[in-house]
């Protein structure tokens with residue numbers, strides 16, 4: 001059956017995955033809170049990423065840097081001067097737009113990011129692009145809008161106390177490159193991974209959790225000697241794809257890899273490929289893999305006066321490492337995962353069910369235990385408590401069995417165990433699998449083994 005994003009958003013709210021931010025006060029535009037089950041999925045997603053890119057990868061190490069850094073970091077990285085969006089206002093209704101997005105929505109074959117401001121203004125005029133709110137085609141000139149959130153540190157509110165909330169976690173890694181390399185005695189090539197909040201005062205947030213002003217990033221900065229003859233860019237694209245297909249079970253029909261045109265590249269990048277996902281509103285960037293060269297280390301070395309080179313023990317030569325950066329947003333990945341998982345299925349007769357076909361690696365609960373009748377609550381609870389020691393388990397004793405199955409389908413629980421009257425005699429229970437709805441009868445003493453094989 002077909003599915004749509006509004007219905008999925010309602011479902012995610014009703015089931016405790018994602019709530020509107022500050023809802024009891026009428027909400028806060030484009031802010032979202034993760035409910036009890038959404039928080040579980042998010043935590044598991046981050047753990048999968050951390051395991052794959054940091055803990056289980058012998059080349060890499062992890063880091064947890066501050067959100068507020070010395071403002072000189074953002075000057076050196078180019079964010080203070082260059083991290084802004086081209087903004088225009090409709091002269092009739094006063095609504096505000098990103099000029100590049102207006103153009104790309106008008107003609108999706110055009111890459112507006114590659115145009116100058118003057119070119120964008122001319123394009124909008126020439127094609128008489130209309131304001132999506134009032135229909136007029138009469139805009140102001142483009143103004144630059146800084147995307148970094150500004151605040152003040154300490155009691156004084158003047159220029160000297162201005163600080164920024166980080167718009168990417170990456171710079172926290174670059175400024176700790178030397179500390180980390182020395183402390184862990186790392187040899188090139190090696191990567192430093194980090195998961196953490198980033199903030200951008202986006203002009204056009206939206207599409208649910210796709211683009212928000214507060215979000216989390218999972219970034220790896222992989223440092224290597226440019227003379228080592230390896231193609232680390234392709235290597236990391238491959239690794240990212242394997243992570244998507246083997247850890248998150250992303251279906252190949254939902255994503256594609258797109259290499260950036262030379263004129264669309266960010267100022268720090270010599271080549272970039274995006275993993276794009278087929279979101280309900282169209283293809284969009286999910287994960288960027290950028291070749292940053294030595295742009296960042298070079299900039300920080302020049303601005304701080306600290307030497308950030310690496311002494312190659314083999315050649316005894318100093319080298320400023322180059323960097324490959326795979327960078328992905330946690331919430332954007334959540335949207336992709338939720339959209340792929342959200343399934344509306346027609347059953348026999350007029351019945352239908354909503355199933356969250358989440359990968360087993362990310363489900364809030366592995367297993368649910370339910371007693372068939374009240375008299376069976378006690379032994380069923382005992383089984384639940386036993387399973388809780390090893391698995392993420394939940395217990396449900398309210399409503400009829402059919403309803404309870406639907407409830408577990410709706411949150412993606414892969415296995416539901418029903419304890420019935422026969423269980424008291426034959427010491428077996430019925431276990432039902434989420435996607436196939438197939439049921440089998442299993443000895444209680446063998447359940448843990450059975451589940452261990454599945455997860």
Ligand code: GAP
Pocket residue numbers: 167168169170200202209210211212213215217219285286287288325327328329330331332333
């Ligand atoms: N350090 C590189 C960097 O930040 P980016 O392409 O601006 O590159 C990387 O961001 C990823 O972060 C994106 O692919 C996306 O998944 C996520 N992301 C960026 N801006 C976001 C926003 N406003 N809301 C949610 N996710 C965002």
